[in-house]
Amino acid sequence: MAELDIKKYKRRAYRKRKDLGKFLKKLAKSKPKGILKTVVAADKEVWKEVACLSCGNCCKTMTPTYTRKDINRISKHFKLSYQQFYDKWLKVDENKDIVNQSTPCQFLGKNNMCSIYEIRPDDCAQFPHFVRRDFLYQAEEKTYINNLAHCPATLVFVEKMKELVEADL
Numbered sequence: 001m002a003e004l005d006i007k008k009y010k011r012r013a014y015r016k017r018k019d020l021g022k023f024l025k026k027l028a029k030s031k032p033k034g035i036l037k038t039v040v041a042a043d044k045e046v047w048k049e050v051a052c053l054s055c056g057n058c059c060k061t062m063t064p065t066y067t068r069k070d071i072n073r074i075s076k077h078f079k080l081s082y083q084q085f086y087d088k089w090l091k092v093d094e095n096k097d098i099v100n101q102s103t104p105c106q107f108l109g110k111n112n113m114c115s116i117y118e119i120r121p122d123d124c125a126q127f128p129h130f131v132r133r134d135f136l137y138q139a140e141e142k143t144y145i146n147n148l149a150h151c152p153a154t155l156v157f158v159e160k161m162k163e164l165v166e167a168d169l
């Protein structure tokens, strides 16, 4: 699979950041009824255009947040204790979240595949957090705008959302 041109998406994200940020703010404020249906429709469209295996930028440049449950599950897989696993790969960041010590993620394998896919952290499984009940809260908390330049799928998702609902706001 050909690598996606991340620089091209980044440039588009920087160009559109202000406009898409304004849209998300307005959307979160107006709380339109039935928004989840539109989210599901936009989500479906995104994955026709963006293939994560041709990107991998989240695993290369960002870190997931680990829960204790994640650490217990993954450390067991490596036959390490919680503490051994933590010391080898993790740290606490400025928000007191447990995160990777470095990027790219130590579990990123060849061809942008996750080597622990079945047992990956919940945060990874949920990323980029589109279809979720608290979608409007996430929009308000700037989840999507903060990920805009890092995740091509997020850029395309917010563009699609704007196309689908802006006229009704």
Ligand code: SF4
Residues within 6 Å of the ligand: 058, 059, 063, 064, 105, 106, 107, 108, 109, 113, 114, 115, 116, 117, 120, 121, 124
């Ligand atoms: S655990 Fe897997 S999905 Fe999560 S950041 Fe690392 S490589 Fe990516």
Ligand code: SF4
Residues within 6 Å of the ligand: 050, 051, 052, 053, 055, 056, 057, 058, 059, 127, 128, 150, 151, 152, 153, 154
């Ligand atoms: S979730 Fe976003 S950043 Fe991660 S691989 Fe998919 S498109 Fe790329």
